[in-house]
Amino acid sequence: MASSKPKVVAGIQLPDSTIATQATALLREHGTALLYNHSLRAFLFASLNGKQNRISYDPELLYVSAVFHDLGLTPQYSSRDKRFEVDGANAARDFLKSHGLSPQALQLVWDTVALHTTPGIAEYKEAEVALLNYGVALDVVGRGYAHLPAHQREEIIGQFPRTSFKKKIIPAFYDGFKHKPQTTYGNINADICACMSPNFERKDFCEAILQSPWSE
Template identity: 55%
Template sequence: MGKQISGIDVPDSKLCTEAAEILRENGSSLLWNHSHRVYLFGALQGQKCGLKYDAELLYIGAIFHDLGLTKRFRSRNKRFEVDSANAARCFLELHDVPKQSIQLVWDSIALHTTIGIPQYKEPEVALVYSGVGYDVMGENFHRLSAAEREQVVATYPRDGFKYKILPVFLKGFAHKPETTFGNINEDVCSCLLPGFKRIDFCDLVLNSPWDD
């Protein structure tokens, strides 16, 4: 903590250190490295776009964004993103963080898999989304230089990340696949969950109780 990677400072405040410890205790090395890459890739893109953002809030959004996949924080019936966001909210409330800041972090986490919306919100929300997209799908891959990528990955290795992350996603919501409706996580269920059948929006409309 407190180091600089590719010109980006990794926050080492008491709040950020405690958030990181929650991830270390409940996550895995894969989620640890991924979450830090999300912060760094988001911050690097924000720097290039000239965005002003709160580094602490961006870091905490990145650190908590996948905690809803873990045993401690996953619920029976909520989207994993909401579980992650709620965990962050509880943590920040315990530290008397202002409500506006808590809402920013909550939004950044809850919306990080919702394509087409977060990039138009506040910088902290947009940059968690951009960091996730960069690390998971290589979105806007050439926006960062090879040297920038290599410095981040040297510190927080990928270790076959793209082959390992989909089963990790599925494990987090295999018991509640209905929560992936209308979201990219539905693709994970379709790919990896035997017997999964998508909910079809058109069927819901045409089979609604309306008699018109």
């Protein structure tokens, strides 16, 4: 993994405050090159979307959220029984709390990380929440791909390469929560378990209703 990051990519300045620098160091220490590059691309895609649509947001809080958004997949931050998004959100909140940020900022970052895989809700939340959800979706499934000029895509990928991302990200996700597949009920991560594990059985909400202890 590279020892330093550029200051500006595709016209977006990468935060280099003490908080941002320390957050990046945690991602380098506990993440992988795959997660590092993905997280920085997500931040840049999110920021470009904010810039294009003239959305006001806090670059530092968005950056920290992007850095932490997948750290819940790593052994350092993964719990035994919580969704990986919640693990990452808790880690981000604890990190920022140690820097004395306001309760409002802590909650905003928590929501931004926790809801980054929740389309249909995240886009109606605060700017940072909506932007990170967009940035992650653009990098993972290509949402909004056509709206980003090719030269910006190429510059971002030149700094933070995809390096067989399509083939590697699904196993990376699965490795992060295969020990707690029950946490994928009701969210998109169940698709990953179904893809990676032939023995995975989805919990069915209709069956949960019909098999509940109520008599009617």
